[in-house]
Amino acid sequence: MKQLYRVNSQRMQNRISELAEIGKQTRGGVTRKALTEEDRKAQLLVTKWMEEAGMTVKQDHFGNIIGRIAGTNPATPAVVIGSHIDTVPNGGNFDGTIGVIGGIEVAQIISEESITINHPLEVIAFLDEEGTRFDGGLFGSRGMVGKLTEADLLKKDGQGISRLEAMQEFGLDPSLMMESVRKREDMKVFLELHIEQGPYLQAINQPVGIVKGIAGPAWLSVTVKGESGHAGTVPMKLRKDPMAGAAEMISEIERICSRQDDAPTVGTIGKINALPGGTNVIPEQVEFSLDIRDIDLTRRDACMKEIKEKIELICHKRGLTFHICEHLVQEPIACAGHVIDTMKHASKLLSVEAPIMISGAGHDAMMVADLTDIGLIFVRCKDGISHNPNEWADIDDISIGVSLLFETTLAYC
Known part of the structure; x- marks a missing residue:
C-alpha cells in the first residue's frame, strides 16, 4: 500500500x-x-x-x-x-x-x-x-x-x-x-x-x-389487538388471540420477502411484546417491530403494500384489530x-x-x-x-x- x-x-x-x-x-x-x-x-x-x-x-x-x-x-x-x-x-x-x-x-x-x-x-x-x-x-x-x-x-x-x-x-x-x-x-x-x-x-x-x-429502510411497528382470557378455559376455536395472529403475520412477512431469490428485499422482526404478559393468559395485545429494506424503492414499497394487505386479511379472519405505525421510511x-x-x-x-x-x-x-x-x-x-x-x-x-x-x-x- x-x-x-x-x-x-x-x-x-x-x-x-x-x-x-x-x-x-x-x-x-x-x-x-x-x-x-x-x-x-x-x-x-x-x-x-x-x-x-x-x-x-x-x-x-x-x-x-x-x-x-x-x-x-x-x-x-x-x-x-x-x-x-x-x-x-x-x-x-x-x-x-x-x-x-x-x-x-x-x-x-x-x-x-x-x-x-x-x-x-x-x-x-x-x-x-x-x-x-x-x-x-x-x-x-x-x-x-x-x-x-x-x-x-x-x-x-x-x-x-x-x-x-x-x-x-x-x-x-x-x-x-x-x-x-x-x-x-x-x-x-x-x-x-x-x-x-x-x-x-x-x-x-x-x-x-x-x-x-x-x-432504503422502512421501520414500522405493528400492534395487534384481540381479547384476553384464561389459557385453560377458552376453547381454541373461540379465541381472538393476537399472538397467534402475529405469528401468522410474521410467517407471511418471511414468505413475501423470501419469494425472489435474486431480489435483495429483506424483512426483519427484531422485537415482540405481549400484554399483559402472563404465562397462563391469552394476550390482549401484541406489538412487533418490522424492518423492510431494499435498494429498489418500487420493489420495497410493493412488498410493504402486500404485507399490509396480509395483516388486514389475517385480522379479519381471526376477529382482531391492528394498527401500523411508520417510524421511518427512507428512500x-x-x-x-x-x-x-x-x-x-x-x-x-x-x-x-x-x-x-x-x-x-x-x-x-x-x-x-x-x-x-x-x-x-x-x-x-x-x-x-x-x-x-x-x-x-x-x-x-x-x-x-x-x-x-x-x-x-x-x-x-
Missing part, C-alpha cells in the same frame, strides 16, 4: 479498545444506548481525542459531537466525516466507532503534519444512530437535516422516559434544536467509513469497498458519482482493488444526503457478523480504509 502520510494503526487500535470498555458487558459485547451514562462517557472520550487531534469541539442541540479544523478559507463549505458511537444492546466494538475514530485520525494527521487545507474539516459523532432506546434511529443526523418531528421527542423507552426528558437530563435543550439544523451551503461533501456488516468483502478477499448506493440513496470516482482514483494510488458495492444497512450518510453529496467506504468484517459480540475487523483492514478516507478527504479539502 503506497501512501505519503501513514495512519497510526496502533493509536486507532488503542482507541477502539478504550471505547469498547465503556458499556462492556459480561458476555463480551458492548451496550451504549443513546442519552445514557455510557453515552455520556463515550462522548467525553471522543471529545478528548478530537481536541488531541487539533480540533475545536462543540455539541449541537441534538447531542451530536462536532470537531472542526479551520481551512485557509473558513468561509468555504466544510468537508465532513461522520458516523456514530452508540450501539445496539450487546453489540460489537466496530460498528460506527471506526468511522468516528477514523475521522479523528484523518484530522490528527492533518494537524501533526501541518498539512494546509483550503476547506474546513469537520468530524461528527452523531447521536443515536441505532435507535435502540427510543424507536426510530438516525436521530442526530435526521435532526441536523431538519427531519425531526414532535413525535420523535415524545417517544418513550422501556422505563417510560421520553426522549425529550432524556435529552434534558443529558444537559441538552430541545427547544433550541432548530439552531442546529444545517444548511446546504455548510457542507462540500460528506464521507463515512463503516464496517461492511456483510460477507461480500471477505468472500472476494478484499479489505475495503466503495459503496454506490444505500438501501434508497445513491452515493455521488464524483465521490465514487475520487475514491476509485485514491484506491489506485494506494494499490488497493476496492470493489463497487451496495449497502443493505442504513447509515447517517443517507440522511446527510439531503444537504450534500455523500461517499461511503466499507471495511471487511469477519464472517459478515455485526450487531453481535463476535463482530470483528482487523486493524490492518481498518487502516487501509482510513488511508482511503484520508486520501479522499485531502482531494476535497
Whole structure:
C-alpha cells in the first residue's frame, strides 16, 4: 500500500479498545444506548481525542459531537466525516466507532503534519444512530437535516422516559434544536467509513469497498389487538388471540420477502411484546417491530403494500384489530458519482482493488444526503457478523480504509 502520510494503526487500535470498555458487558459485547451514562462517557472520550487531534469541539442541540479544523478559507463549505458511537444492546466494538475514530485520525494527521487545507474539516459523532432506546434511529443526523418531528421527542423507552426528558437530563435543550439544523451551503461533501456488516468483502478477499448506493429502510411497528382470557378455559376455536395472529403475520412477512431469490428485499422482526404478559393468559395485545429494506424503492414499497394487505386479511379472519405505525421510511440513496470516482482514483494510488458495492444497512450518510453529496467506504468484517459480540475487523483492514478516507478527504479539502 503506497501512501505519503501513514495512519497510526496502533493509536486507532488503542482507541477502539478504550471505547469498547465503556458499556462492556459480561458476555463480551458492548451496550451504549443513546442519552445514557455510557453515552455520556463515550462522548467525553471522543471529545478528548478530537481536541488531541487539533480540533475545536462543540455539541449541537441534538447531542451530536462536532470537531472542526479551520481551512485557509473558513468561509468555504466544510468537508465532513461522520458516523456514530452508540450501539445496539450487546453489540460489537466496530460498528460506527471506526468511522468516528477514523475521522479523528484523518484530522490528527492533518494537524501533526501541518498539512494546509483550503476547506474546513469537520468530524461528527452523531447521536443515536441505532435507535435502540427510543424507536426510530438516525436521530442526530435526521435532526441536523431538519427531519425531526414532535413525535420523535415524545417517544418513550422501556422505563417510560421520553426522549425529550432524556435529552434534558443529558444537559441538552430541545427547544433550541432548530439552531442546529444545517444548511446546504455548510457542507462540500460528506464521507463515512463503516464496517461492511456483510460477507461480500471477505468472500472476494478484499479489505475495503466503495459503496454506490444505500438501501432504503422502512421501520414500522405493528400492534395487534384481540381479547384476553384464561389459557385453560377458552376453547381454541373461540379465541381472538393476537399472538397467534402475529405469528401468522410474521410467517407471511418471511414468505413475501423470501419469494425472489435474486431480489435483495429483506424483512426483519427484531422485537415482540405481549400484554399483559402472563404465562397462563391469552394476550390482549401484541406489538412487533418490522424492518423492510431494499435498494429498489418500487420493489420495497410493493412488498410493504402486500404485507399490509396480509395483516388486514389475517385480522379479519381471526376477529382482531391492528394498527401500523411508520417510524421511518427512507428512500434508497445513491452515493455521488464524483465521490465514487475520487475514491476509485485514491484506491489506485494506494494499490488497493476496492470493489463497487451496495449497502443493505442504513447509515447517517443517507440522511446527510439531503444537504450534500455523500461517499461511503466499507471495511471487511469477519464472517459478515455485526450487531453481535463476535463482530470483528482487523486493524490492518481498518487502516487501509482510513488511508482511503484520508486520501479522499485531502482531494476535497
